[in-house]
Amino acid sequence: MNDDLLFFTEVTLAGLGSGALLALTALAFVLIYKATRVINLAVSEILMLGGYLFFTFAASLSLPWWGALPLAILGGGAVGAIVERGLIRPMLGESAISVFMVTVGLGSVLVGLVEAFWGTDPKSLPNFIANTPVFFGEAYVSRKILVAFIAATVVIGIFLILFRFWRGGVALRATASDQAAAYSCGINVPGVFSIAWIIGCATAAGAGVLLGAIGGISPVMGVFGLSALVVVIVGGLDSLLGALVGGLALGVIQAWVSSFLGGEYVSPITFGILILTLVIRPYGLFGTHEIERL
Amino acid sequence: MKVRFATLVAAAIATGMPAFAQELFFPSMVYRTGPFAASGIPLADGYADYFTMLNERDGGIGGVKIKLTECETSYNTEKGVECYEGFKGQKPLLIQPNSTGIAYQLIPKVEADGLTMLTPGLGRTSVKNGAVFRNTFNFPSNYWDGASIIIKHLLAENGDDLKGKKITLLYHNSAYGKEPIRTLEELSKKHGFEFNTLPVDSPGQEQKSQWLQIRRDRPDFVIMWGWGVMNSAAIQEAANVRYPMENIYGSWWSGSENDVRPAGDGANGYKSLNMHGANGDYPIFADVAKYVKDAGKAAGAGDQIGSIMYLRGVYEGALAHLAVLKAQADNNTKEVTPAMMRDALEGMEVTEEIMAGLGLPNFAPPFKATCENHGGDGYALIQQWDAKAGKWSAITDWIQSDLEVIDPLVKADSEAYAKEAGITPKC
Numbered sequence: 001m002n003d004d005l006l007f008f009t010e011v012t013l014a015g016l017g018s019g020a021l022l023a024l025t026a027l028a029f030v031l032i033y034k035a036t037r038v039i040n041l042a043v044s045e046i047l048m049l050g051g052y053l054f055f056t057f058a059a060s061l062s063l064p065w066w067g068a069l070p071l072a073i074l075g076g077g078a079v080g081a082i083v084e085r086g087l088i089r090p091m092l093g094e095s096a097i098s099v100f101m102v103t104v105g106l107g108s109v110l111v112g113l114v115e116a117f118w119g120t121d122p123k124s125l126p127n128f129i130a131n132t133p134v135f136f137g138e139a140y141v142s143r144k145i146l147v148a149f150i151a152a153t154v155v156i157g158i159f160l161i162l163f164r165f166w167r168g169g170v171a172l173r174a175t176a177s178d179q180a181a182a183y184s185c186g187i188n189v190p191g192v193f194s195i196a197w198i199i200g201c202a203t204a205a206g207a208g209v210l211l212g213a214i215g216g217i218s219p220v221m222g223v224f225g226l227s228a229l230v231v232v233i234v235g236g237l238d239s240l241l242g243a244l245v246g247g248l249a250l251g252v253i254q255a256w257v258s259s260f261l262g263g264e265y266v267s268p269i270t271f272g273i274l275i276l277t278l279v280i281r282p283y284g285l286f287g288t289h290e291i292e293r294l
Numbered sequence: 295m296k297v298r299f300a301t302l303v304a305a306a307i308a309t310g311m312p313a314f315a316q317e318l319f320f321p322s323m324v325y326r327t328g329p330f331a332a333s334g335i336p337l338a339d340g341y342a343d344y345f346t347m348l349n350e351r352d353g354g355i356g357g358v359k360i361k362l363t364e365c366e367t368s369y370n371t372e373k374g375v376e377c378y379e380g381f382k383g384q385k386p387l388l389i390q391p392n393s394t395g396i397a398y399q400l401i402p403k404v405e406a407d408g409l410t411m412l413t414p415g416l417g418r419t420s421v422k423n424g425a426v427f428r429n430t431f432n433f434p435s436n437y438w439d440g441a442s443i444i445i446k447h448l449l450a451e452n453g454d455d456l457k458g459k460k461i462t463l464l465y466h467n468s469a470y471g472k473e474p475i476r477t478l479e480e481l482s483k484k485h486g487f488e489f490n491t492l493p494v495d496s497p498g499q500e501q502k503s504q505w506l507q508i509r510r511d512r513p514d515f516v517i518m519w520g521w522g523v524m525n526s527a528a529i530q531e532a533a534n535v536r537y538p539m540e541n542i543y544g545s546w547w548s549g550s551e552n553d554v555r556p557a558g559d560g561a562n563g564y565k566s567l568n569m570h571g572a573n574g575d576y577p578i579f580a581d582v583a584k585y586v587k588d589a590g591k592a593a594g595a596g597d598q599i600g601s602i603m604y605l606r607g608v609y610e611g612a613l614a615h616l617a618v619l620k621a622q623a624d625n626n627t628k629e630v631t632p633a634m635m636r637d638a639l640e641g642m643e644v645t646e647e648i649m650a651g652l653g654l655p656n657f658a659p660p661f662k663a664t665c666e667n668h669g670g671d672g673y674a675l676i677q678q679w680d681a682k683a684g685k686w687s688a689i690t691d692w693i694q695s696d697l698e699v700i701d702p703l704v705k706a707d708s709e710a711y712a713k714e715a716g717i718t719p720k721c
Contacts (some may be wrong), residue, residue, distance in 0.1 A: 015501040040367045112327075120331035122526040124556040131534060131560075140509065142534050145502070195649050216530055216556040218523045220329040220497050258503035263493040266500075 003198040006240070009139040011259045012252055016147030019251020020152035025228035026235065026243035027156060028204035034176045034238045035196030036087060039102045044225020045110035045206045050076045051125065051212030051221060052118050052204025052267040058126045065128035069209060076205020084197035089190065107222065114219050122218035129213050155206065156244050163240060172196060176238060178283055227254070230274045236287020246285065316629055317361040318354065318618060319325060320345065321381045328368030329497050330522040333603050335594060337392060338364065340607020343591035344588045347578075350585035350616060354555035355615060358629070360438045366599050371395040375403075377491060377717045382407055386617045387635045391417070394470040397430075402715065404429045407495040412617075414545055414610060415440070415569045416655035419473060422669025423708035424640065425719035431639050432563060433613075433670030434661045437519075437545070439695035440567045441474035443674050444517055446693055457486035462513040464504060464520065464528060468491040471519045472518045472549070478517070492718050498524025505531040510593050518544045533560030540565065546674065549686070550602040553681045565689070569611045569674045571657040572686035574600025577610070578653030605657075612652050640665055659692045665721035669704075672697060 028043045053075040059070035083106060091099045140286050144221060163169035175182040175192045182189055202226075206253045208217075235242025251269065257269050283289050296640060322341055325334030325677065345360045365377035372395030378389065382403075389411040391397045397417030404411045411430045413421065419436040435443075449456060451718065463478055465471035475491060482489035490513065490627050492504045498520060504690040505528075508516060516537065519526055525548045531543055538565040544553070549566025587596045598604045620632045621638035643662040661670030672695035677686045712719055 003510070010506050010510075011503055014506060017499065058684055060549060115327070115331065120335060121552045122332060122523055122556045124530070124558060129559075131536075131537075135439060140506075140535075142502070144534070215499050215527045216330070216523075218499075218526075220523055222331075223499065250549065254500070255503050258500075261506060263495050266495050286551070 006138055007022065007259075009136075010141070011086065011255050013139060013141045014096075014145060015138070015252035015255025017141070017149040017251070018154075018273040019248035020149040021207055021247075022228050022231050022246025022251050023156055023244045024152040024207040024210070025204060025225055026231040026247050027159060027244070028200040028207070029228060029232040030238060030240055030243045031159075031196050031200035032242075033232070036088070036098050036193050037238070038103065039096075039198075040099065040200065041108040041225075041229070042083070042110060043200070044222035045114075046076055046079060046201045047208035047211065047225055048217070048219065049079060049110055049221045050113060051217035052114055054209040054212065055118070055123055055125055055217060058128070059123075065126065072209050073202045073206045077202035079205075080197040080199075080201025081186065081194060081293070083201070084194050088197070089193070092197075111222065120219055122216050124216045125209070125212045128205050132224055141278040142214070143201075144214045148214060148239065152207070155203070156240070159203075160240055160244075162201055168195060169191075197285055209229075217271075227270060230270055232284070233274055234277045236284030237288035238288050239284065242284055242286030256291050267292030297326060300543065304616060308352035318358050318616060318630060319361050319363070319384055320388060321377070321386045321387050322362055322385075323367050323389070323393070324364050324372055325367050325369040325392065326364075327366060328370065333522065333550060334392070336550075336598035336601050336603035337610075339592070339594040339598050340604035341390075342601070342606045342607075343582055343604075344611030346591050346593070347582050348587065349525050350591065351581055355618045356628045367391075367393065367396060368591075369393055369395075371399055375399050377397040379678075382409060385409075385632055387630055387632055388412055388617065388639075390414075390610050390614070393471070394418075395468070395628065398469060401427065401430055410639060412610070412613060412639065414613065416470070417438075419669075420703045420704045420711065421706035422667060423719075424663075424665050424668035425721045426708040426712045426717055427668060428675045428720075429636055431663065431668040433642075433663055433668065433675045434659050435569045435695070436669050436702050438477040439669075439672035440545055440569075440674055441477040441512045441517070441675055442481060442672075442695035442700055443479070443521050443567060443693045444676075445485065446696060447543075447676050447690060449485065450514060452677055459487045459515070460490070460511065460513040461487050461515045461517060462490045462492055462499075462508060462511065463490045464494060464508070464516055464545065466498060466516045466519060466521045466524055466670075467495050468521075469526075470521060473515070474519055474545070476703060477700065480703065481696070484696075484699060486503050494520070494524055496524070497522055499527050502557075505535045505537070508532075508537060509535040514541065516542045518542060518548050519604070519640075520548040522545065523543045525550075526556040529554055529557040529561050529564055533557050539563040540678075543567070543676070550685075551686075552603075554681070555684075557715075559677055559681045564679045566679075567674050567677055568602070568688070569658070570605055570688075571675075572602060572605070572677045572688055573655075574605070574685075576654050576657060581653060582594075582608075608654075609658060609685045612654060612658075615652070616644060616648065640668070650656045657675045672700060 032040045050072050054072035057063045057071045134143050134146050136139045171187045171192050175189050203209050231246040235246025253270045254266050257265050324338035344361045349360055367374040394416050397413045413432045419430050419438045421430040478489055492568040494501055511655055544566035546567040546569050554561035586592050616634055617638045621634040624633050645660050649657050659673030674693055675688050676690045678689045
């Protein structure tokens with residue numbers, strides 16, 4: 001393999017790794033939106049919180065990673081349950097923008113709480129993924145990125161299967177399609193809302209652990225969620241497949257842009273794609289057409 | 295009622311008013327929140343604790359108490375300008391914006407308002423030309439000095455020859471990050487090294503592509519002009535791609551404990567510039583402990599004392615302290631005005647004896663400011679991180695920048711500014 005092709009392959013593989021994490025984070029947005037029609041901007045900060053919870057369990061309480069990881073994910077889910085029950089459900093019937101602003105405020109509150117409890121210094125998570133690189137032929141891939149890619153892909157695959165065949169997944173899809181009809185079929189719609197928030201926030205917390213394993217944790221790591229928001233708008237706010245395809249595509253595009261055009265073009269091109277999608281196909285590549293624009 | 299009011303006014307005039315008038319007012323533009331708070335908190339603590347120590351130990355400066363008021367900028371330029379507009383009416387003695395973006399905005403304002411600004415190691419480099427920038431100072435060193443000092447160090451380490459070597463600048467894609475590019479381009483022409491740049495978008499968590507490029511191109515040295523989380527992410531990525539840590543040189547804003555600790559042992563050997571010492575055991579800290587920390591008057595939790603960014607805050611405080619002392623002596627008065635501060639800074643000479651007298655021996659480079667030279671003599675040192683010991687150590691003495699290259703660049707940039715702003719240089 002010549003040097004240029006090798007480099008292109010390495011950049012693409014790194015992009016797929018980042019893209020899988022973007023897809024996983026985007027999934028958290030989609031799960032909540034699909035069931036409740038709420039765009040939860042605080043997903044980014046719950047992702048950050050997941051990283052900090054893992055840090056607390058694994059570093060401060062010295063639990064093994066396989067104990068700390070489920071606890072961090074459960075912690076994220078618990079936050080989702082509390083937020084849904086305490087903040088979102090009382091807002092039922094309010095305008096979409098009001099609920100959206102609650103999630104914006106929640107994000108800031110979470111950043112403040114993290115800074116108050118854990119401080120502002122960047123931290124590293126205990127090294128639960130080895131640093132030794134992996135080679136596909138001659139192409140280098142960071143082991144952490146590879147592990148993140150595999151974990152994210154497996155989780156998304158499980159979600160796709162669950163939503164197709166699991167009773168709860170069917171209930172969520174039914175609620176997303178028509179809440180009144182779901183009620184009349186005996187589906188516990190408020191329960192579905194809670195489950196969507198719990199699973200969505202737990203997914204975000206898990207993504208936070210994977211992201212933190214690669215680049216460390218800090219109160220600003222929620223910025224990553226902004227790119228995930230681009231993914232869901234491009235992929236479709238209510239589409240699991242859109243989150244997967246959009247995440248991988250955006251990860252690869254960002255990696256290519258950064259490597260071949262320069263890091264300064266990443267934001268303009270990422271948000272350029274967002275604007276273009278909204279203009280041409282406001283409901284996203286895989287989204288449902290009747291979605292209201294905010 | 296009238297009698298009581300008159301009595302109160304008389305009492306205020308007799309007691310309160312003179313004391314208020316004699317306070318030395320310093321605003322402190324801090325970023326205790328926001329994306330760069332990890333650096334901003336110790337910086338703000340160091341500055342505040344230094345003044346608290348002076349108030350408690352010496353009764354202020356020259357017997358006049360210091361009034362320090364913090365204004366939170368979150369490292370946001372608009373908020374920084376709002377802070378400035380809010381306190382400028384109180385005639386602050388010295389403004390230290392602690393942000394390159396804010397400094398750029400305040401340069402014309404301080405000139406117009408007759409106030410004085412100090413930007414040590416940050417802000418617009420060419421304010422060194424005091425004939426153009428009458429009210430702004432940036433000693434002891436500036437960004438261009440820093441870039442040149444790294445190259446001088448590399449020359450010394452490589453038999454005075456960098457021909458054919460590859461040097462890559464990994465920089466924060468902002469006004470700050472772009473500052474050293476011009477200097478490094480000039481230096482690459484002079485010394486024959488190949489120079490490349492790699493920008494990283496703010497905040498800089500995502501750098502995989504940049505480090506894959508570095509892995510492919512294998513530059514001999516990487517210079518990093520990073521800030522905030524970009525620094526720790528870069529060091530972590532460098533460790534991931536097995537780039538030799540001792541071949542990475544950060545700016546003085548890429549050389550604090552927060553930047554290296556997240557990478558653990560992987561950060562061992564990483565080097566950076568510093569414009570002051572890295573040792574947290576200076577004699578001054580006995581007084582900081584006695585009058586500030588143990589007295590329960592520390593600005594923060596007291597856990598940052600001795601860290602690199604805390605030391606930088608102390609250094610900023612010490613420079614302000616020396617300027618007030620000089621202004622008081624030069625004008626034979628204890629009540630100092632911003633104009634007196636400006637004149638004092640312009641004639642300031644800081645020697646090793648003076649710094650040792652403050653309890654900071656071997657802490658900062660000596661320098662002398664003049665009307666033409668508001669930036670000092672361009673000295674800094676290189677420090678290296680020892681991951682096992684968990685501390686920075688200076689590995690060089692003070693190194694002076696290549697003024698043959700820097701001075702013409704400063705002249706060209708400041709004269710272009712003067713032309714744009716319609717300023718007639720004068721000294």
